[in-house]
Amino acid sequence: MIRTRFAPSPNGPLHLGHAYAALCAHDLARARGGAFLLRIEDIDGERSRPEFVAEILADLAWLGLGWDGEVAFQSARLDRYAEAGERLKAMDLLYPCVCTRAEIAAAARAMGPDGPVYPGTCRGRPVDPRGAAWRLDTARAMALAGPLAWIDERAGAQVATPGIFGDVVLLRKDLPASYHLAATLDDAADGVTLVTRGMDLFAASHVHRLLQALLGLPVPVWHHHGLLVEADGRKLAKRRGSPSLADRRRAGEDGPALATALRAGRFPAGISLASA
Structure with missing residues (x-):
């Protein structure tokens, strides 16, 4: 149903x-x-x-x-978000980041759907995780997940390209989880089979499809109006x-x-x- x-x-x-x-x-x-x-x-x-x-x-x-x-x-559902974050950390797919928005904007070499694409400044360098955000190593995650596809009822078949966002934040410094992680987990928990939302969030579905693959979640169909x-x-x-x-x-x-x-x-x- x-x-x-x-x-x-x-x-x-x-x-x-x-x-x-x-x-x-x-x-x-x-x-x-x-x-x-x-x-x-x-x-x-x-x-x-x-x-x-x-x-x-x-x-x-x-x-x-x-x-x-x-x-x-x-x-x-805060425990659910924390558990998913720990799973991704255990898979060596998250890393802590302490960069400010100003620092990211100054160092970015490309623009993505949400603005300047994070240049990976904290990836691979020692960072105190206390008070840090946790970013998804998107390239590593895609290498693990392999090619992914998803379906939008209006736009048709899509190939997942989450790299357009760079390494997105999944666990925020100021909130329990980012929109990407929380919405993906919630839709799975609620048994949502058709995700409806505005066209301004079309690109976000590339990231959500990757998270579904990494966390073993069911894949819905999308409808971007x-x-x-x-x-x-x-x-x-x-x-x-x-x-x-x-x-x-x-x-x-x-x-x-x-x-x-x-x-x-x-x-x-x-x-x-x-x-x-």
């Missing part, structure tokens, strides 16, 4: 982009007789707020979206104060009618759907 999920972070109010993403995951599951799950990605202790969790639940209910089973919380963008082409974002669903809800707007409009591609003035 197909299983999809919507996995917001409770670090601010949801906006129309979140609504569109939730609708994509929900509708794909319902159209195929599957399950739609809700996961709260709340391991950022500095930014996650309980009040935003309540708002997320209220916003989804207002849109007319129901989920299956109990709501999952990343904060209940378009993004809602503003008139200047920038995607909607909490940090820029994109209008929230909560504000629309409290103003008395009809949630199911908004959901119907988004499904039909009718967006508010100044907002459009971009495929990449």
Whole structure:
């Protein structure tokens, strides 16, 4: 049975982009007789707020979206992330790194999907692991895993090329795990068979496919949908104060009618759907 999920972070109010993403995951599951799950990605202790969790639940209910089973919380899975990190260390695939973002930007020789590609400064040199981040030695990991492929429902068959990110951080200095590690482990734990998310995360799936191979996790199919963008082409974002669903809800707007409009591609003035 197909299983999809919507996995917001409770670090601010949801906006129309979140609504569109939730609708994509929900509708794909319902159209195929599957399950739609809700996961709260709340391991950022500095930014996650309980009040935003309540708002997320209220916003989804207002849109007319129901989920299956109990709501999952990343904060209940910290042991799982630590265990996976130790497994990768035991495989000699992680190394500690103390480089700052400024140092990486100054030394980088290439740009990747997330910005400057880490040049491997700490790889192979003595580093005090206390207070360090832990990076994946991507070349070593790919040599161990061998050629890997994955499927996107819209883009078709893909060959995994995680090297475009360089040696990504999997265990952060300030958080229990990076998005790459936590999301990959969570989707496996939740039995997600179809990973739906925006096209801005398409490249991340190359890394996630590698992690699945290294950790012996099941391989889902992906579905990367378009993004809602503003008139200047920038995607909607909490940090820029994109209008929230909560504000629309409290103003008395009809949630199911908004959901119907988004499904039909009718967006508010100044907002459009971009495929990449």
